[in-house]
Amino acid sequence: MKAKDERIHQSENSRSPARKRSSEGSMQTRFGIIKKLFFWYAVLIAAFYGTISVYYLSIQKILTLSDDIVNKNYRISSSAKAMIDSLISMEENEKRYSILKNPEYRGYFESSRQEFEDHLAEILRLLMGTKEVVPWEELFRSYAAQRQQMSLTFSAGEIPEDLWIPERMIDGWIQRISTVLATNEREVELAMRDLHEKGNLARRWGMVGVAVSLLCGVLGMMFLAGSMSRPLRELRRGIRNLARDGSSEPIRILSEDEFGELAFAFNEMLNRLKEEERMRADFISMLSHEIRNPLTTIRESVNLIEQGTMGTVNDKQRRFLGIARQEAERISGLLKNLLQLSKLEAGHPAVNPRELRPAGLVERCVQRFAPAAEAKSIGIRMDIQPDLPTLIGDPELLEQVLLNLIANAVKFSPPGSEVVVAVNCGSGREQVVFAVTDNGPGIPKSEQSFVFQKYYRASSFQHKIDGTGLGLHIAKHIVESHGGTVWLESREGSGSTFGFTLPLSTKECRDEKIEQT
Known part of the structure; x- marks a missing residue:
């Protein structure tokens, strides 16, 4: 008995370093839950702000086009039309003055001329530094030359026959302005089309951004749910088996995050429980074998005394011997159950089918x-x-x-x-x-x-x-x-x-x- 206790003690000492090493071991997490959540949020934020950036750039382009249409093309068109009206008014007042010689028409002529000059100056200012300014500069030079001649004529006190500006020249300017006006209106039309295209493009990119955001969100949730639910399901299975049967097989480590570390710790605990259970079973088996022989001797001795082999037995002695025999049989049955359980748990049931x-x-x-x-x-x-x-x-x-x-x-x-x-x-x-x-x-x-x-x-x-x-x-x-x-x-x-x-x-x-x- 003492020798077997020493062997068990030595066996425990030999296993303790392994258990110590096992308990000291740990699993290294590579891509933990925090990193997964951070990565998912980063993708969502990138998709969201990417969509916002595309919208912002598209809106900026639309605003630029709208600004060009409103502040340049529309004002040029309005000024050009006003210039044509001024030229027509100048031509009409010139004719009236030449016929009626009424100074009032000369005032009207001067007023229309001033409006013409103001609108021309505004167009030159709007188109300054662009290639569209060339025809307007040519018009300005033509008008400036005629304006200089008019100034010389009026300074000499002469009144020309055609009154200041020849009709053919006014008609030429009107034709030139009409041509440039038509070109400006085509530019407006093209700008409106471009504006429409950019609006559609912004809408398409916005829908793509929303779709990408939704896709990233759904895929991210599925990935996170899967990476959490599968290890939890495996761990739950192991814990339920352990709670139901008192034993369980090692669970699979499905990830290298905190859940994987938890599964690793569960397997370590399970291995330790199995090792301790095996040691306990070995101890019970050894103890049962050691107790069985003296218990058999006690039972036989009680039977011999009860049968009168050692001398006469009175009723009181017989009653106590019966109690001793029953207790010995109870302990014998318990030892039998322990030995049978040890064999069954070791996977070696003595089945004779x-x-x-x-x-x-x-x-x-x-x-x-x-x-x-x-x-x-x-x-x-x-x-x-x-x-x-x-x-x-x-x-x-x-x-x-x-x-x-x-x-x-x-x-x-x-x-x-x-x-x-x-x-x-x-x-x-x-x-x-x-x-x-x-x-x-x-x-x-x-x-x-x-x-x-x-x-x-x-x-x-x-x-x-x-x-x-x-x-x-x-x-x-x-x-x-x-x-x-x-x-x-x-x-x-x-x-x-x-x-x-x-x-x-x-x-x-x-x-x-x-x-x-």
Whole structure:
């Protein structure tokens, strides 16, 4: 015993550095959640401000064109038309003055001439430094030459026959202004078309920007949701398996961010739990073997003394010897369960499969437990479906499972109640379903997921009813080693139904389907 304790202590010391190294190890995050969110926001901001920039530049171009149309082309057009009106007025007043010799018409002529000069000066100012100013400069030079001649004529006190400006010259200026005016109007038309095109272009780029922003937003949300939900789903699966079965397989590390680090830490914790569980199982196995031999000696000694081999035994001594024998048998049963559990958890169940009848299995278990049920005034009723197919399994192990379920049902049922043991074919006649229903207090929904875990006992009965919490856990391992599943249906205050489902053999399934067809 001491030597084995030393070996276990050495084994723990040899594993502790590995655990220490494992705990010190950590996963390096490359592209964390903060970086992902920052990148997503950066893309959204870039798309948003890119769209705003395109809109701004387009609006600037539209405003420039509008400004040219309003402040240049429109004013040139208005001034040119006013110049034509002034020239026409000058020509009319010249003719009236030449006929009527009325000085008033000369005043009108001077007024129109002044307006002509003002409008021409405004056009020259608007077009200063552009190529469009050339025809207006030519007009200005022609007018300036004629204006100089008019000044010389009036300074000499002469009144010309044609009165200041010849009619042909005025007509020529009108023709020239009309030509330039037509050119200006074409420029206005082209500018309006360009304005329309730029408006459409701005609208298209705006729609593209909005579409890109929406696409980036949706894709970013999908990416972030996927990068968060997949690791969380994997972690949730591992935690649920651990909570339901007390064990779990390592989960996949799907990302290299904080969720990946969390999954890595979960796997580290799982590995440590498995290592500690294996050490505990080894210790229990060793302890069970070491206690089993002296316990057998104690049991045999008690039996010999009780039988009178060592001398006469009075009633009081016999009663105490009976108590000692019962306690020794209880400890022996506990050690047997621990050894069996150790083998089952190690993945080496001693299963000896052979054909068995489900109905016969139920009948044997009910007969074996009938006296204990009668002692509590509890009836056991069998509900067996006729013509059940045979199963392939270990009769002793399956009998242990069913006896455990019946024992629990009788243990927790009140006196005068009834326990129902049922067996029938499942859907499709490809499995056999065993179920044991009691009228006990039921199991709270919050505790049902822990019922088949090792050492679990209902919180409301931990100090009222004896038990180790190993029976259902062992039953679960036995059923799963046969390819079946265990299940529970319970409602607090309305009793419970514990059951397990076993698959039929391949041959039986095929024969059943042939019979149905």
